[in-house]
Amino acid sequence: MSTLVPMTAAPTEPRAGRRHDREILSLAVPAFGALVAEPLFLMADSAIVGHLGTPQLAGVGVASAALATATGVFVFLAYATTAAVARRIGAGDRRGAVQQGVDGLWLALGLAVPVVLLTLLLAPWVATALGASPTAAPYAVTYLRISSLGIPAMLLVLAATGVLRGLQDTRTPLVVAVAGFAANLGLNAGLVYGAGLGVAGSAWGTVLAQTGMAAVYLVVVVRGARRERASLRPDRAGIRASARAGGPLLVRTLSLRAVLMLATAVAARLGDDQVAAHQVTMTLFNFLAFALDAIAIAGQAIIGRFLGAGDVPSAKGATRRMVEWGVGSGLLLGLLAVLARPLYIPLFTPDPAVQAQLGTALLLLALSQPVAGLVFVLDGVLMGAGDGPYLARAALATLAVFTPVALAVPASGTGLAGLWWAMNLFMLVRAGFLVWRARGGRWLVTGAVRS
Numbered sequence: 001m002s003t004l005v006p007m008t009a010a011p012t013e014p015r016a017g018r019r020h021d022r023e024i025l026s027l028a029v030p031a032f033g034a035l036v037a038e039p040l041f042l043m044a045d046s047a048i049v050g051h052l053g054t055p056q057l058a059g060v061g062v063a064s065a066a067l068a069t070a071t072g073v074f075v076f077l078a079y080a081t082t083a084a085v086a087r088r089i090g091a092g093d094r095r096g097a098v099q100q101g102v103d104g105l106w107l108a109l110g111l112a113v114p115v116v117l118l119t120l121l122l123a124p125w126v127a128t129a130l131g132a133s134p135t136a137a138p139y140a141v142t143y144l145r146i147s148s149l150g151i152p153a154m155l156l157v158l159a160a161t162g163v164l165r166g167l168q169d170t171r172t173p174l175v176v177a178v179a180g181f182a183a184n185l186g187l188n189a190g191l192v193y194g195a196g197l198g199v200a201g202s203a204w205g206t207v208l209a210q211t212g213m214a215a216v217y218l219v220v221v222v223r224g225a226r227r228e229r230a231s232l233r234p235d236r237a238g239i240r241a242s243a244r245a246g247g248p249l250l251v252r253t254l255s256l257r258a259v260l261m262l263a264t265a266v267a268a269r270l271g272d273d274q275v276a277a278h279q280v281t282m283t284l285f286n287f288l289a290f291a292l293d294a295i296a297i298a299g300q301a302i303i304g305r306f307l308g309a310g311d312v313p314s315a316k317g318a319t320r321r322m323v324e325w326g327v328g329s330g331l332l333l334g335l336l337a338v339l340a341r342p343l344y345i346p347l348f349t350p351d352p353a354v355q356a357q358l359g360t361a362l363l364l365l366a367l368s369q370p371v372a373g374l375v376f377v378l379d380g381v382l383m384g385a386g387d388g389p390y391l392a393r394a395a396l397a398t399l400a401v402f403t404p405v406a407l408a409v410p411a412s413g414t415g416l417a418g419l420w421w422a423m424n425l426f427m428l429v430r431a432g433f434l435v436w437r438a439r440g441g442r443w444l445v446t447g448a449v450r451s
Helices: 014-047 055-072 074-092 092-130 138-167 169-193 199-227 235-269 271-308 312-339 341-348 352-384 387-409 414-438
Strands: none
Touching: 014 055, 014 138, 014 169, 014 199, 014 312, 055 092, 055 138, 055 199, 055 235, 074 092, 074 138, 074 235, 074 271, 074 352, 092 138, 092 199, 092 235, 092 414, 138 169, 138 199, 138 271, 169 199, 199 312, 235 387, 235 414, 271 312, 271 341, 271 352, 271 414, 312 341, 312 352, 341 352, 352 387, 352 414, 387 414
């Protein structure tokens, strides 16, 4: 039975702050390592395939973008599961927590089946729609179809990661991610060059590594279920509950992805130099997001546990401390992004025209990082509280504000700088919605289950 708790002043004792610091770091640091390890899968594929030829690399690039989109929209499997499991842990119902996690795994499998079938069927159309050239398209289709066989493993990894985060364990996902990356690198090199399978070998290597990761996670979760005497059978009510919790987060994720896709489409209309500079800026944006998102992941686990235990003062105290960490980290990362420009810009492009475009865009990106730190933390806090419906509404409203501003950039003559001012507006609007919610008390719902 959940209870809505009004917002009151949170305790400010230094001892409580230090306790929150230790817990935040113990969860956030391993989470950061796991987040950074994930994109190394695709980076390793690109590095190995790049030596096969330009058409092969282009084909894998198109296929990788499609796969990232197809699986990225299901990140709610991790987020919703983390919050639900953490609540039950806080309420002292460890068996129920593990059972909630098992239901999330079954939901992941159920979603994977149609995604695999659609990917196999639509692979040629997807390659063409994403702009693969006639020489690159066959490689894109090959990579996409083989890699689709790893989608069930990828979704299982998302759900199982959510289970462990909810159980306050971010170290196991780090170990599995690093081991998976190492296996992926070795398998790809052996299958691409040793076995002479080319692009197909790269795809099979990634599928095998992902399957191995999923198998490790399943062993961990199954052992936990047996230890807590939780059922491993699919439970329709539990799966439906997981789907209901994840639905709003799916809407949120799609809305945020729409913002990023629209930004790229607008940049493409500005010219080749601008779109190239935009892609470099977005690469740095995504990298900086990993560090800030690690604190958000800690927030999901910590806030869910406190609210499950009915400990509202600790939930508010941890939220305030994580906001401080997030804003401070954003400020530091922004300064580093500015000061290190002479070191990393030449690594991305030697073109003076692109470098000139990057100067302003990177300054604007750096300027937004303290706000981004606030946004990521509060996003994670509200996810941990199970406040998905509000996050969905806020994301849709933010998209509605950003869209006309972004579409007006090409006609405004402000170029790439105008687009990144629009991106900063997007971040400020998100921050406004999240701060308004966090300052109220409607998200502070206690209990093992948020009804």
